[in-house]
Amino acid sequence: MVSSSLDSDEKQVKKVLGLGYWVQGFRCFPWLAVIFFLKDGLSVDPSTLQILQNSANLPMVGKPFYGLLSDSIYIFGQHRIPYIALGAFLQALSWLVIANSPSTISIFTISIYLLLSNLGAAIAEVANDAIVAEKSKQPPSSTKNSQPSSSGNLQSFVWIASSVGGVLGNLLGGIFISRFAPQSMFLVFGLLLALQFFITISVSENSLGLPKSPSVGIKKQLSELLLALRKPEIAYSISWFAASYAIIPALTGTMFFYQTEHLQINSSVLGISKVFGQATMLLWGIIYNQYLKFYVVIFSGFLEVLFFFKILPFSVLIAQLCPQGCEGSIMAFLMSAIAFAFIVSGYFGVALASYIKVTGTDFSGLGLGLLIQAACTILPIFWSSCIPEDVVKSKAKKKD
DSSP: OHHHHHHHHHHHHHHHHHHHHHHHHHTHHHHHHHHHIIIIISOOOHHHHHHHHHHTTHHHHTHHHHHHHHHHOOBTTBSSHHHHHHHHHHHHHHHHHHHTSOTTOOHHHHHHHHHHHHHHHHHHHHHHHHHHHHHHTSOOOOOTTOOOGGGTHHHHHHHHHHHHHHHHHHHHHHHHTTTSOHHHHHHHHHHHHHHHHHHHHTSOGGGGTOOOOOOOOHHHHHHHHHHHHTSHHHHHHHHHHHHHHHTSOOOHHHHHHIIIIISOOOHHHHHHHHHHHHHHHHHHHHHHHHHOTTOOGGGGGGGGGGSSTTHHHHHHHHHHHOOTTOHHHHHHHHHHHHHHHHHHHHHHHHHHHHHTTOOSSOOTTHHHHHHHHHHHHHGGGGGGGGSOHHHHHHHHHHHO
């Protein structure tokens, strides 16, 4: 009877998280349309495009606050499912409004809607990450066929779900972008989010088998978060992790214009080409789960050229180090630090593009920019010693 209940819990958890992370990965589908809409419909230049893309991610920086709310404020006796549903609702609302807006929509107006969409995405991601962290610290079930989530299997599962969403998002985006108007893609994604909302509210949080934590005030939860962040193994790891991204100037806007204007790459080819990167991420999730769970964090600087590869092992590590009751807050703080690092990286990229005098029609300085960018990827290796050796050792002990 107990074993049957545990299996049911695992199925419900994978249902909620699988859908949530899949939709999260599929967000590249409407965003591909946004980029082309800003470039071709609103005629923005590369630097403005990159500033808009990175500024739209500002709600992601508020994840620690959303994590505190999720950890401390219960809605109808639940503190994860309602926030996932709220996030899906805000996203659906914003994309459906954009889909029904005129093509003459102003840059300011569409920016507000994109901020609202990312606010919803941030809230949902915080709640999803908190569930992963809570389930990852639970002992494995005793059923014969069950897999121990505490060993990183659940993190790999959601990573794979997100990657599959990314593969499909880029594949379908590449096909749709040359055949349909951007508003049609916004409508499709808005309806998908509406479906996620209704599926999510149909799930009872009690069926997830989450640990019972007493509801505490935000003030106490904040003090516990600050206390956890004072631990060297958490503070130093997150600081190094975020800085290793922030110092790399991103040239996404410049590269997009270079590919579409200078190389004349077809929009559908550009979208489909991103599938290979997402497929690589999917493969990494499978390989990590099977063979690389004792990943050594100081070598992850070498993987900067693959950009996102070190997120999975760090997520596993931080999830295991989270004090009980602070899972949502700590994981939210980690994701917030990553989001802030990406924003800083994007602004550095705009400054670099200005320095090397790259515009929407002149790409003569792009080679120098790429060399500077490559050099910056090496820098995190030189301060990797700030990550305490106890981080790796404590992880190894938890595995034994």
